[in-house]
Amino acid sequence: xxxxxxxxxxxxxxxxxxxxxxxxxxxxxxxxxxxxxxxxxxxxxxxxxxxxxxxxxxxxxxxxxxxxxxxxxxxxxxxxxxxxxxxxxxxxxxxxxxxxxxxxxxxxxxxxxxxxxxxxxxxxxxxxxxxxxxxxxxxxxxxxxxxxxxxxxxxxxxxxxxxxxxxxxxxxxxxxxxxxxxxxxxxxxxxxxxxxxxxxxxxxxxxxxxxxxxxxxxxxxxxxxxxxxxxx
Numbered sequence: 001x002x003x004x005x006x007x008x009x010x011x012x013x014x015x016x017x018x019x020x021x022x023x024x025x026x027x028x029x030x031x032x033x034x035x036x037x038x039x040x041x042x043x044x045x046x047x048x049x050x051x052x053x054x055x056x057x058x059x060x061x062x063x064x065x066x067x068x069x070x071x072x073x074x075x076x077x078x079x080x081x082x083x084x085x086x087x088x089x090x091x092x093x094x095x096x097x098x099x100x101x102x103x104x105x106x107x108x109x110x111x112x113x114x115x116x117x118x119x120x121x122x123x124x125x126x127x128x129x130x131x132x133x134x135x136x137x138x139x140x141x142x143x144x145x146x147x148x149x150x151x152x153x154x155x156x157x158x159x160x161x162x163x164x165x166x167x168x169x170x171x172x173x174x175x176x177x178x179x180x181x182x183x184x185x186x187x188x189x190x191x192x193x194x195x196x197x198x199x200x201x202x203x204x205x206x207x208x209x210x211x212x213x214x215x216x217x218x219x220x221x222x223x224x225x226x227x228x229x230x231x232x
Contacts, residue, residue, distance in 0.1 A: 014124035017054040017066070019045045025054060028063045032107040036209060039105075051094025053101075055124055057117055065108035065117040067125050069101040070094055076138050076200055076221045085206050089140070098132040101125070103139040110154075122195070129224060137222040139197075140206060142213045143167055145185040149212025157212070160184055167216055170202045182218070191220045198223070 017025055022041040029038040039047070047068070048054065056066035073095040074081035083089035089104050103125075108117050129137055144151065146167055148159035163184040166177040176182075182199055183189045191197040197220040206217035 012058050012064070014055045014057045014121055017048070017056050019048050021054075021056070022048075024063050025056065025066060028056075028066055028107050028109060031109055047090065050092075053094075053128070055121060055128060057120055059109075059112075063109070064112045064115075065121055066105070067103060067121045068105035068107075069103040069125070071096075071098040071132055071134065072100050072102055073097055074102070075099045076136050076219070079201065082138070082201060082203075082219055084203065085208075086140075098129075098134045100134055100136040100138050101129050101132075103137060106139075113154075126222075126224065135224050137197075137224070138200075139191070139220050139222075140203070140217040141187050141191050141220050142207070142210055143185055143216045143218060144187060144212045146214045146216060147212050151186060155186075157186060164214075167202065167214070171204055171216070176202075188218060188220075195220075195222055196226070197221055 022044040025044050026039065026041045029044075044054070052068060052070050054066050054068045057064045070089075070092045071094045072092065076082060083092065083102070086104065089102060092102060106118070106121070108121075125137065129135075143163075144157040145160040145163040147164070149157055151157055163181065166181040166184075169175070170177055176199060179192065179199070183192055188199065192199065199218050200221045201219040203217050203219060205215050207213065208215045210217070
């Protein structure tokens with residue numbers, strides 16, 4: 001899933017954006033996400049003012065990609081600390097001491113997908129979390145195999161009835177399915193196998209507009225104290 005052979009911007013190093021970079025970040029949003037999911041320049045500046053961080057990889061003609069997150073004192077160990085939906089997540093303000101980074105956006109320009117951009121950003125994110133004194137990376141994953149759709153790079157994902165049944169059972173019972181059932185989904189397989197994340201919680205209605213996922217998202221947690229996956 002992750003191409004590690006091409007460099008999008010040779011010699012480029014991920015850097016933290018400031019309010020003055022809001023136009024470049026908004027441009028990246030427009031080429032990556034559908035209109036209903038895009039953050040405006042004003043929204044980007046407002047998030048940065050609340051302590052959000054945006055780690056971006058520059059390229060000669062803009063930004064090749066960026067990862068956006070909230071440094072927070074909250075931890076994934078406390079279920080009450082986990083946002084109930086995407087609006088709650090992006091509405092958080094940063095807090096200290098930093099224990100976790102709550103990630104809400106991993107955006108990569110279409111012409112850079114399949115390059116080293118994603119990996120470069122994730123390695124930098126890991127280093128940033130450690131530099132801030134954090135232990136956990138917390139993100140949310142779509143469940144595209146639930147109803148079928150496309151991956152961020154445009155690859156089709158067919159509906160998987162076995163995966164859908166596992167998600168429905170999880171939603172009804174609160175009991176997490178066996179990991180091999182969740183790994184049938186390509187995004188969850190990436191988070192689980194490549195990044196070494198654990199699947200903490202299923203959140204119904206996390207993203208109501210995400211029809212391929214049935215509105216379900218899975219909270220994924222990377223514990224930096226554990227050597228799991230390729231990202232360590």
